[in-house]
Amino acid sequence: PEDGETFPDVLQAYIDNGSVEIIPWEGLQKPAYEDCYNKHNSEYDWIGFFDFDEFLEIDGDKTAKELLAQFHYADVLVMNWREMTDSNLVHYDARPVKERFTIAAPADCGINHHVKCFVHNGINGISFNDPHCPNAPQLRVVNVMGDEVEQKPLQPSIIHAFARIDHYDTKTAEEWVNIKQRRGTCSGDEITRQKRAANVEYFFSLNERTTEKEHILGVRTANEEPVKKPTKKSKPKTAKKAVSKE
Numbered sequence: 730p731e732d733g734e735t736f737p738d739v740l741q742a743y744i745d746n747g748s749v750e751i752i753p754w755e756g757l758q759k760p761a762y763e764d765c766y767n768k769h770n771s772e773y774d775w776i777g778f779f780d781f782d783e784f785l786e787i788d789g790d791k792t793a794k795e796l797l798a799q800f801h802y803a804d805v806l807v808m809n810w811r812e813m814t815d816s817n818l819v820h821y822d823a824r825p826v827k828e829r830f831t832i833a834a835p836a837d838c839g840i841n842h843h844v845k846c847f848v849h850n851g852i853n854g855i856s857f858n859d860p861h862c863p864n865a866p867q868l869r870v871v872n873v874m875g876d877e878v879e880q881k882p883l884q885p886s887i888i889h890a891f892a893r894i895d896h897y898d899t900k901t902a903e904e905w906v907n908i909k910q911r912r913g914t915c916s917g918d919e920i921t922r923q924k925r926a927a928n929v930e931y932f933f934s935l936n937e938r939t940t941e942k943e944h945i946l947g948v949r950t951a952n953e954e955p956v957k958k959p960t961k962k963s964k965p966k967t968a969k970k971a972v973s974k975e
Contacts, residue, residue: 759857766863770850775806777847778860782897784827786811788890796892797847804852805870807844807862807878809887810896811836815936818901819945826897833895834935842883844872845894899932902942 736751743749754761762778770776775797779785785808787796800806812834813826822829834841846862848855854865861882862870870878873891878884899905905928929946936942 758860762857762860762863763855766848766855770848770852770855774850775847776850777845778857778863779845779894780860782826783810783845784895784897785892786895787892800871800875802869803871804849804865804868805863805880806847807870807872807884808846808892808894809872809884809889810841810843810845811889811893812838812840812935813895813897815899815901817937819939819941820901820903821907826900827895830897830900836887836889838935840896840935841887841889842885843896844882844884899935902932902936902945905932906946 737744740749740751744751752765754764765778766776777785777793785793787793797806813830814832814834816830816832818829844861848863852865852868855863856865857863859882862880864880868880870880872878872884872886872888873893874888925947929948932946933942
């Protein structure tokens, strides 16, 4: 992170009281989820599978434990993303993300069809084909309305009532270019350029497009002329002398 903090710096008090354990993991996210569930599901009634830029939000004063108790009959509870915008901020500052980014993208934006989940304990054969929803034979999956739904990472309905996962994905243009754009894209090949261009367009699909943000993200604005490459100057042709064959 920009301020040099590490996970133990932020979580040390919770590590000390036994609430948090940091497990070093090398590899992909999906096997990490499976390893966590298989090793620890017998210790808890439910395990939630979220990223560090995802925050569980519950309406009213209900706790997560009270919310989950309503769905004791289910195997999996899925909750839609609520994508948070940059709130028209451009540069990083040290405030918590929940204070900095308070404006959500339109509720019906496509990315909000994604869900994240809590998984009930004691289920055999749990696997994660993607990080959003687990797979196992005959899982009973419900949404926050209590409706039974299919085992899919994207759900047809977007429901933000009662509970949701606020997703602080892009943050500011400065953070997007420093973290998202540069992560794993150090080469200068055409595929890399295409990925970066796609990342920029994704950023602006959620956030207001401004000239300042475009400059930070390395985008040429419509009013700027493209840089012309210097052309080789051709040498002036000299008149050929007529040569007499006599």
